[in-house]
Amino acid sequence: MDKNGAELDTIFLAFADSTRRAVLRRLGDGPASVSDLAAPFDMALPPFMKHIRTLENAGLITTEKVGRVRTCELNPETYAAVEEWLKEQRQQWASRYRKLDQLLKQLKEKDK
Amino acid sequence: MDKNGAELDTIFLAFADSTRRAVLRRLGDGPASVSDLAAPFDMALPPFMKHIRTLENAGLITTEKVGRVRTCELNPETYAAVEEWLKEQRQQWASRYRKLDQLLKQLKEKDK
């Protein structure tokens, strides 16, 4: 379940582009075809497809081709890796502040 | 308070590198000098400094130079922008599933 560094690299890199973030937001409304997803963007289809592949490689979406149409869908599971990483960071700060608290308490004790 | 797309780009890009993530984790223990932060990595100082600048430009850390030493510190506020973006995504799915629920309920009603 734990994501290694390389996976987080590709996930965060996938997030680091406004076009891709917009696609993810759009997919929050439900599955859509590549051309439907591409429509709002002033971009040729091939480069747009690269964004789709980037999202798929990162595990943020799944795609399936039926007939001519490739349908894309959100894969929320992968977000868990990000949430987990952020959670660890927060816990790290928390433990630091706890240590700081303890240290301050000890100093107060010495003052007595 | 709302972060625009460009800011999110730089924040997520800053996260998309294991060296930088390790630095952030280390800074969770408290402030540190550049050379202390660099010590665990098999990398020359100038490229390492670029990582520090990347983190600073993204607003994820603050740095201050006193004498020869530049001290780096976490700036947890910027994480809020990320958390907020993730939260919006989750709400998006939630609203979708709610709509789906409603739709299914309506279909059931028609069945009666």
Added chain:
DNA sequence: GCCATTCTTATCCATAAGGGTAAGTATAGG
């Protein structure tokens, strides 16, 4: 004052990322 320490600046290099065009393939519809 001299020297080691701690960055900093300047430059370079290889690869990847984000965009484009042109032309190809494969299916759906009439």
Added chain:
DNA sequence: CCTATACTTACCCTTATGGATAAGAATGGC
């Protein structure tokens, strides 16, 4: 069958990224 649709493949281009080295401040300690 023929044509339009919906990608797909194959290239090209420019800029950014992640690394390196070499040499230059600036500060602290003796």
